[in-house]
Each structure stands twice: as structure tokens, then as C-alpha cells.
Amino acid sequence: MTQLSKAQLLQAYRTMRTIREFEERVHAEFATGTIPGFVHLYAGEEASATGFCMHLRDDDYIASTHRGHGHCIAKGVDPVEMMAEIYGKATGSCRGKGGSMHIADLSKGMMGANGIVGGGGPLICGAALAAKYKKRGGVGICFFGDGASNQGTILEAMNLASVWDLPAIFVAENNGYAESTSSTWSVACDNIADRASAFGMPGVIVDGFDFFAVHEAAGEAVRRAREGGGPTLVEVKFMRYYGHFEGDAETYRGPNEVEKLRHEKDCLLRFRNRVTSSGEVQASELDVIDKDALALIDRAVAKAKADPKPKAADLLTDVYVSYP
Amino acid sequence: MASIHAVTVPKWGLSMDKGAVMAWHKQPGDRVRKGEDLVDVESDKIANVVECPADGILRRQVAAVGDVLAVGALLGVVADEEASDAEVEVLVTQFQATFVPMEAAVAGGPQPQVVHAAGRRVRYLVMGEGAEALLLIHGFGSDLNNWLFNQEPLAAGRRVYAIDLPGHGESDKHLDTGSVDEYAACVIAFMDEVALSAAHFVGHSMGAAVALCVADSTPARVRSLTLVCPAGLGPEINIDYLTGFAEANSRNALKPMLSQLFADEALVNRKLVDDVLRYKRLEGVREALEKTIAAQFAQGHQRRLLRDVVGRLPTQVLWGAEDRIIPPQHAEGLRADVAVHRLAGAGHMAHMEAPAEVNRFIASFIARGL
Amino acid sequence: MAREISYQQAINEALRQEMERDPSVLVMGEDNAGGEGSPGERDAWGGVLGVTKGLYPKFPDRVLDTPISESGFIGAAIGAAAAGMRPVAELMFVDFMGVCFDQIFNQAAKFKYMFGGKAQTPVVIRTMVGAGLRAAGQHSQMLVNVFTHIPGLKVVCPATPYDAKGLLIQSIRDNDPVIFCEHKLLYGLKGDVPEESYAIPFGEANVVREGKDVTIVTFGRMVHLSNEATAELAKAGIQCEVIDLRTTSPLDEDTVLESVAKTGRVVVVDESNPRCSIASDISSLIAMKAFGDLKAPIEMVTAPHTPVPFADSLEDLYIPGPAKIRGAVERVARYH
Numbered sequence A: 001m002t003q004l005s006k007a008q009l010l011q012a013y014r015t016m017r018t019i020r021e022f023e024e025r026v027h028a029e030f031a032t033g034t035i036p037g038f039v040h041l042y043a044g045e046e047a048s049a050t051g052f053c054m055h056l057r058d059d060d061y062i063a064s065t066h067r068g069h070g071h072c073i074a075k076g077v078d079p080v081e082m083m084a085e086i087y088g089k090a091t092g093s094c095r096g097k098g099g100s101m102h103i104a105d106l107s108k109g110m111m112g113a114n115g116i117v118g119g120g121g122p123l124i125c126g127a128a129l130a131a132k133y134k135k136r137g138g139v140g141i142c143f144f145g146d147g148a149s150n151q152g153t154i155l156e157a158m159n160l161a162s163v164w165d166l167p168a169i170f171v172a173e174n175n176g177y178a179e180s181t182s183s184t185w186s187v188a189c190d191n192i193a194d195r196a197s198a199f200g201m202p203g204v205i206v207d208g209f210d211f212f213a214v215h216e217a218a219g220e221a222v223r224r225a226r227e228g229g230g231p232t233l234v235e236v237k238f239m240r241y242y243g244h245f246e247g248d249a250e251t252y253r254g255p256n257e258v259e260k261l262r263h264e265k266d267c268l269l270r271f272r273n274r275v276t277s278s279g280e281v282q283a284s285e286l287d288v289i290d291k292d293a294l295a296l297i298d299r300a301v302a303k304a305k306a307d308p309k310p311k312a313a314d315l316l317t318d319v320y321v322s323y324p
Numbered sequence B: 001m002a003s004i005h006a007v008t009v010p011k012w013g014l015s016m017d018k019g020a021v022m023a024w025h026k027q028p029g030d031r032v033r034k035g036e037d038l039v040d041v042e043s044d045k046i047a048n049v050v051e052c053p054a055d056g057i058l059r060r061q062v063a064a065v066g067d068v069l070a071v072g073a074l075l076g077v078v079a080d081e082e083a084s085d086a087e088v089e090v091l092v093t094q095f096q097a098t099f100v101p102m103e104a105a106v107a108g109g110p111q112p113q114v115v116h117a118a119g120r121r122v123r124y125l126v127m128g129e130g131a132e133a134l135l136l137i138h139g140f141g142s143d144l145n146n147w148l149f150n151q152e153p154l155a156a157g158r159r160v161y162a163i164d165l166p167g168h169g170e171s172d173k174h175l176d177t178g179s180v181d182e183y184a185a186c187v188i189a190f191m192d193e194v195a196l197s198a199a200h201f202v203g204h205s206m207g208a209a210v211a212l213c214v215a216d217s218t219p220a221r222v223r224s225l226t227l228v229c230p231a232g233l234g235p236e237i238n239i240d241y242l243t244g245f246a247e248a249n250s251r252n253a254l255k256p257m258l259s260q261l262f263a264d265e266a267l268v269n270r271k272l273v274d275d276v277l278r279y280k281r282l283e284g285v286r287e288a289l290e291k292t293i294a295a296q297f298a299q300g301h302q303r304r305l306l307r308d309v310v311g312r313l314p315t316q317v318l319w320g321a322e323d324r325i326i327p328p329q330h331a332e333g334l335r336a337d338v339a340v341h342r343l344a345g346a347g348h349m350a351h352m353e354a355p356a357e358v359n360r361f362i363a364s365f366i367a368r369g370l
Numbered sequence C: 001m002a003r004e005i006s007y008q009q010a011i012n013e014a015l016r017q018e019m020e021r022d023p024s025v026l027v028m029g030e031d032n033a034g035g036e037g038s039p040g041e042r043d044a045w046g047g048v049l050g051v052t053k054g055l056y057p058k059f060p061d062r063v064l065d066t067p068i069s070e071s072g073f074i075g076a077a078i079g080a081a082a083a084g085m086r087p088v089a090e091l092m093f094v095d096f097m098g099v100c101f102d103q104i105f106n107q108a109a110k111f112k113y114m115f116g117g118k119a120q121t122p123v124v125i126r127t128m129v130g131a132g133l134r135a136a137g138q139h140s141q142m143l144v145n146v147f148t149h150i151p152g153l154k155v156v157c158p159a160t161p162y163d164a165k166g167l168l169i170q171s172i173r174d175n176d177p178v179i180f181c182e183h184k185l186l187y188g189l190k191g192d193v194p195e196e197s198y199a200i201p202f203g204e205a206n207v208v209r210e211g212k213d214v215t216i217v218t219f220g221r222m223v224h225l226s227n228e229a230t231a232e233l234a235k236a237g238i239q240c241e242v243i244d245l246r247t248t249s250p251l252d253e254d255t256v257l258e259s260v261a262k263t264g265r266v267v268v269v270d271e272s273n274p275r276c277s278i279a280s281d282i283s284s285l286i287a288m289k290a291f292g293d294l295k296a297p298i299e300m301v302t303a304p305h306t307p308v309p310f311a312d313s314l315e316d317l318y319i320p321g322p323a324k325i326r327g328a329v330e331r332v333a334r335y336h
Helices: A006-031 A047-053 A068-073 A079-086 A120-134 A152-163 A191-198 A213-224 A256-263 A268-279 A283-306 A312-316 B085-098 B102-108 B182-195 B206-217 B239-247 B251-259 B271-279 B287-295 B355-369 C005-019 C070-082 C094-099 C102-108 C144-148 C160-175 C222-235 C254-261 C278-289 C312-318 C324-333
Strands: A061-064 A139-147 A168-174 A205-207 A233-237 B004-008 B017-026 B038-043 B047-051 B054-062 B068-070 B072-078 B115-117 B120-127 B131-137 B157-163 B198-206 B222-228 B315-320 B339-343 C004-006 C023-028 C061-067 C086-093 C124-129 C154-156 C178-185 C188-192 C206-209 C214-218 C240-245 C247-249 C266-269 C299-301
Touching: A006 A047, A006 A068, A006 A079, A006 A233, A006 A268, A006 A283, A047 A068, A047 A139, A047 A168, A047 A213, A047 C070, A061 A120, A061 C061, A079 A283, A079 B222, A120 A139, A120 C070, A152 A168, A152 A191, A152 C070, A168 A191, A168 A213, A168 B038, A191 A205, A191 A233, A205 A213, A213 A233, A213 A268, A268 A283, A283 B115, B004 B085, B017 B131, B017 C102, B038 B072, B038 B182, B054 B085, B072 B085, B115 B182, B115 C254, B131 B182, B131 B206, B131 B355, B157 C240, B182 B206, B182 B287, B198 B206, B198 B355, B206 B222, B206 B287, B222 B355, B239 B251, B239 B287, B251 B271, B271 B287, B287 B315, B339 B355, B339 C206, C005 C023, C005 C160, C005 C188, C023 C070, C070 C086, C070 C094, C070 C102, C086 C094, C094 C102, C124 C160, C144 C154, C144 C178, C144 C247, C144 C278, C154 C160, C154 C240, C160 C178, C160 C188, C206 C222, C214 C324, C222 C240, C222 C324, C240 C254, C254 C278, C266 C278, C266 C324, C278 C299, C299 C324
Parallel strands: A061 A139, A139 A168, A168 A233, A205 A233, B131 B157, B131 B198, B198 B222, B222 B315, B315 B339, C023 C061, C023 C086, C086 C124, C124 C178, C154 C178, C214 C240, C214 C266, C266 C299
Antiparallel strands: B004 B072, B017 B038, B017 B068, B038 B047, B054 B072, B115 B120, B120 B157, C004 C188, C154 C247, C206 C240
């Protein structure tokens, strides 16, 4: 038996399934050429965003990466608005002015997907610092990748979070590749989590395909932060299903690499197997969620395609809060 | 006996230490009368004209247009026909040989001081010694510096106070209501604090209404009233000027407002505008001015009329004929024993545009009352 | 009360008054208090040149020392601003912007726009600029033009103590990211500064001196060197109008163009290297919008296209001085 309530189990599954359907659909639509710019898909990694964000409130902050759709959905950003944003429409989360890599919703504590590798580390230190002054037990989570784990900003942010005793959690989503190079090559130590002690914080490793393992480790780290125990580094180990970006030929991957993952490791499959065999949830209940998610994404895509683009005047607005 | 007079650069205001000669009105050889305009001098704050000190002939222009000289330096010589050229030359040579420009701080003499009256900081400047005391009260948006052409001349043989009203200058900026009564109460508290039992009041614009209000509530403190372009004598007022002044937060917005205060708009130079802008940007000033407007005016008209106070004690009214803020017509129909003097060529800031006349009227008025 | 204090004291006073007024104002930077974790005094330095001294004892929970990790703490200031605080972070020398520029130009500057107007980042980054202290190539640059180029940033360069206090107060109250550039050689400059709080709006240049013959457009320490030059020039009968830009972004174009319409002759003085500088920006603006008013080609007086040299004889050649400014004004005045 898991330690989650049925409602929580259903919520977790819904979030992961919504992310999966969202990403799979974007993958399909992108291939038709209707989506502008770059997209970076989170398919396969759903357990990480979901497992962490289930412990968060709206006034907790997260910073994300260029591969941010999953974090956005898990933090409560409206998927319909997200889809419109990806299509560059005026009804998008950012009114069409950010795109896939810059979706944000500060009202939900989502500080933005970020086009700069490692960009979110210092920002989350800032949100965590602000949380200390607000005195409501708020925390900040910085999601970053194995590539970013080598960026100076992440190293500085981890040190700063320890030195300033910040309620910050650093989640290294090690999905096996930083663009085309393997993380086993680019990260000098065996595990990104091994770096934690160098920065004065505990380091934890979890299987990113196992929602429950992630959820438990996340709960521990969030609790520590809320109680003033300072930062934690959690390394989530898994693999991404798609390329670095859509259009990546992925020739750097092994033969049938992704196929094997989808059959043997997939987080949604494992979740379904576990909760149905324990009897906590009926398969039919999960099927309903599957259908709902598909319908939601269908609606989102149809709306995104039909909605208008931003007006010419929008080009010049929102540079500043005030002029001058 | 030949009379020879040195015409020197006067000190206008606390910080003036030099002036630039802008234009001569008279040429060597011209007959001149005492009080006539002789030469235009400009300090970095203000431009004004130096008056001829005596009847006679302008014998020498020592300073040329464009010269920048220290306060007290020799501008020219006026003498009667009896004085020989040699005698004039001697005066010039001796003057130049012995003249030492004073440091602004030394030349400044009295510096403003601060007291706390009824819980508020009040800045004031007192000059001179004498049996009679004067209290100069500025108008809306102004401060004690606007008496720069008046306070020192009036301080010859008199003790002259000038204050910054609350919300203005370097006094406390907080106002409860901004009503004339509140300002008047502050003036009385100030007088208590500096042990000034009574004084001849000289009030300009809103300051005149404040003076009338003090005369109304505590007449024992007021020896006489000189009202310069006063508020309080009639309902009309240029409310657009007041609200425009309160709102303006840039040079370009403020300059056209300030220009309305003078008959000669050229007096509104960059430094004047900058000084007013600096004042307006201080914390609390905008609120103070807006409160004052709300308290003292309704539907563009003055609320507090104090005509009946006029004449209860010795009162004179001086008004710039070209006042664009408050109509000089308000001085009509006052009691017969109230002297009313129109100042030709002067606007609302009559005490700055016709200072010599204003100072003469005040001096003779006070003297008459003794 | 108007009284004389230094540029440095004016900055300190602005910080203190704003921290008193608004509990969300934070101060952070390397050694901004000084002594964190060390056995001796706290508030040991108050900033490397003492500008923030005395703030830590008054606001011990709001003045933070930082490790030497600009990316980390400048980014943290930016994140804290996006999360509702009003941090004033110090980038000790503007020359260090290289190690944290991403957080400034890709994050802070762009949040509001990229997030469709749904964010604001009220952060102030105070930084030391300028040459003359013999601090050599990596501690003497201006780089004001680099920030000015970035949409979403506001850039402020006070030249006097009065301006420093009023513009810093405005910067803290402004809801956009502001780069506040303090010239190292101006810290000791004294001037009249009211004790009371006041704010000077952005986008308002200051006409420091009026004159009908030649317009000098400048900012920062060059305002003072221009004033030295104009005193000499007045004796030679050339009356200069000196315009201190005060903020390069937003820029007060109107005041510049009004002056050019009056004089027809312009010299732009900028302590930076000439390529893609504030000077070239102003020059092109004038050439495009006031071509008909010009009676002479525009001249720029800038540093040469080199890093700042160390040797005092060389640094003194590098910095545009009154003699160079005078030369340019005379050429422009005499041009027919």
C-alpha cells in the first residue's frame, strides 16, 4: 500500500497523464510544422515534476528549465493557456510574448521556464530569501538538468543557499543527456548528488521513473526546508523519451533505447500497475482520467490553433512597468 | 560740498556672492535721480535692477556689461557737477585698492535658524536690531527667501523676522488640514517660541490671509498689517495657477506656472525654476499643497474671507497692478482709513518686482504708526 | 534642511531613509556590512569604500553580506524582487558584470515582457563605474552603454550628491530593474542635499549651465570636467550650455534637442570607449532628429578605443579632460 490517499493518487495520475498527453501531442503537432520556434519535451520525466509539486502551495516558487512544460502543468499553470503560448497566440500564458521556453505564472509561484541553462538557480535563492522575510514557511524548488549541474550559476546558487540557510531545494533532473552528450561523461563525479556535501547540504538519489520514490524524497526535502533546516540536493535519475529539442535526430542514442524505456520503466505504467494491484484504485478510474486528459489536450490544441495572434501594438508593451 | 557716491553690487538673498552686469540704463554724463533704475544685475538666482543712490550725474561706469563682480564691488560712480573728475578718480582708485570681496558666509551675516513650535519644526531668519519688530509671511508655495530684496533693507534699525510656513521651505511638511487657521495657529506658536510678543505683520498672498487671521484671533500680537497682493479680500483666485503649481513635476510644467507670478516673465530663470522644483520634490510637499488647496478653496474660489478684519488695526494694502493670480480689484471698497497703493509694472510678486517701492511704503507706514 | 554632504553620504542616506520607510527594501552585496562569520567587528567595512556603513547596525536582518558569487547573489536579488521584495544589490565594480550579466539582461530585464506583462522585478543594482583611481583595466570601465542597450533595464548615472540621493530613492521606488552607476571619483564630492526624502524622476536631464553658443551633452563625472572647460571657454567668449543626462535609459531626448535647436553646435562628452557608446548614440539621435538645426558637425570627446591603462601618465591621457573638451568646443564653435 502506498502512503497516499486515493484522492492524492488520482491527482498524481491525472497530473502525470496530462503532462504526457500534452507532450505527445506537441510532438505530433510540431512535426506538422504548425508550431513556431523550439520546443523541448518532458515526456518520460513526469514523475519528477509531479512528485515534487504535489508538496507545494501556490505561494511556494519553482524555477524551471527550457524543458519546462511538465513543471508548469504540475505547478498548476493552465494547460490550455500553455498550448496557446506555444503556438504564439495572444491568449497564451504570456500573451504570446514568451513561447515554450518562457511560460510563467507568478500567481502560481511558477517563476518561468528558462532559456538559459542554470538560470533558475540564483532566482530560486531569491524566492527562498523572500520566503524567509514573509515568514509563511514558503519554499523554492529549482529544477535543473544534468547539463546545468555543471553551470557556475547552479554551483553558486547551492553554496549561497547553504551560506544563507535558505528554504531551497535543488532538483537535478538527470535525464541521461545534456543535448547530445551523456551525463555520465559530462558530470565529473559519479552522481550529481555527490556534490551536495561540497555545498553543505544533504544529497539524495531517487529513481525518476518511480513516482512514489520521488514523492517521498520530495516530501522529506520540502519538510526540511519549511522547518528551517536549509537546502537539499535531490538527484532524479531517469531518461527523456524525446530529443533535446523537437527536430533532434537523436543519433547519439543507443538502438531501441526509448522503446525499452517505454516498456520497462515508464512512470505511468508502473504507477498504474502498483495502485491497481494493491486495489487502491480501479483501472477503470484511471481510464477515465486517460480520456479526460486526451480531451483536454484536444481542446487546448483546437483553441490554440483558432485563437488570434498578438496585435502589432503588443510588440511595444510591457517592456517596463512605468514609462519612464 | 561735492557729493560722490559709489554704486556697488548689492546683496540679494542669503547665498548671493556675486552678480553679473547685464545692462546699463544710464550713460556717463546722464543726469540721474535718486531711486531711478541705474544698472541691471543678475545673480544666479534672480535678476534685478540697482537703483541710483542719489541725485546727480552718472560720472563713471566702472563695470561693463558682462562683468561678474563680487557682492559689494564697485559698479559705478554718481556725483553732482561740483565733483571734479580728479575727485571721482580718487574715489575709484581708493575703492578698488581697498576692496576685498567677502566670503559668502561672512557677507551673509545672519543665517536661518530652526525652532520647534507646537511640535513642528519651523525655519526662520531674523535680521537687524531695533525697537520695532516685523514679521514677514510668504505665500502659497513660497518660502522666506522670497523676501530677499526686502528683509535686509527693512532690517536697518528694525528687527525683522521671516518664517517658512509649515508645508513650505525647510519647515515641517506635515499639515493637518491646510486651512488658514492652521497656518495662523502655527505663526502664533512660532511667535511664542521666539518670545515675540507683537510685530508689524507683512503678509504676501496666502500669507496676508494668514496675517489677517492672526489679527482676527489675537489682535494683541499684531501692531499693523501690510498686505501685499493679499488673499482673503474676495472670492476670486487663479485656481488653475494653484493646481497647476501643485501638480507640476518637471521644469517644462513648472515654468509656465511661475511665469504667471510676474509682470516681467524674464525674471523666471532656470535657477529659480530648479529651486522651486527641488522644493516640490521633497517628501510631503505635494500633499501639503493639495491639502491647502482643498482647505482654502472651493469651486475655484477662496473660502475664507477676512475683509471685516481689515482696518481693525492699522492696515495698508499694496498691490501689483498686473497681478494675474488675485485680482487687485479686491482692494476696492475697503474702509477709507486703509491705504491702498497700486504698484505699476509689478505682478503678483510685487515685493520682488518693485522692492524699493514696497520697502518705502512699509517703512513709512510703520514710522507713521509710532 | 539643506546642508552639505558627500555623494557617498547621500547614497547612504537614501538607502537608510528608504529602508526606514519600506520593510521590503533589502541591501546585499560583498562586504556590504563586512565581517560576516569573521571574529572581529560586524559592519567592518560597510562596502569596500564604506558607502553602506552604518546600515547593518540599524537593520541587521536586512543588510546581507554575500559570498563572492555575483551570478548567485545578483540572481537572488532578482528572484527576490520577482517574489515581492525590493532588493538593492551591489555589483561592486561594473567590470564584474561579465560573471552575472545573464541574470541581469536575460532574466531581470525580460521577465515583464516575456511573461506577457504579468511580472515585475523591482531590483536595484548599485555598481561602481569609471576611471581615475589607477585601478587598471578590469576595475575602471564605464559600461553604461551596454546596460542602456538592453530593453527592460533603466540606467541611472548621478553626477552630484543631490542627484545621487534623489535618483537612488526613485530607483528603489521604481518597479523596473535599475542599474545605478556610482562614479568612484565622485564619492567625496560635496553638495547641498536636503535632509528630507525626495525623488527625482527618470528621463529628466539637468541643464547645469545655460549658454547660447555650444551644447555639451554629457553624464557622470564628465559633467564636472565639462564645467571646468566651460569656465575657461566663457573667458574666450564662448558660452556653453551643459546638459547632464542623469539617466541614459530612459533618455530625455527633448532637452537635448531643444538645446541643439538653440545653439546648433554640439559636443558629446563620454568617459567610455567610443564604439557603440552613449556618445555615439546621442550623436546619431541628434543627426537624425536635429539635422536642420546643426551649424557644425557633431563632435564626440571620449576615451580611446583601448582598455584603461594602469600607469598614471597613461590613465590621465585616457580620461577625456577639460583641455580635450575645450578643443572640441572651440572647433565646433569656429566651424563655418
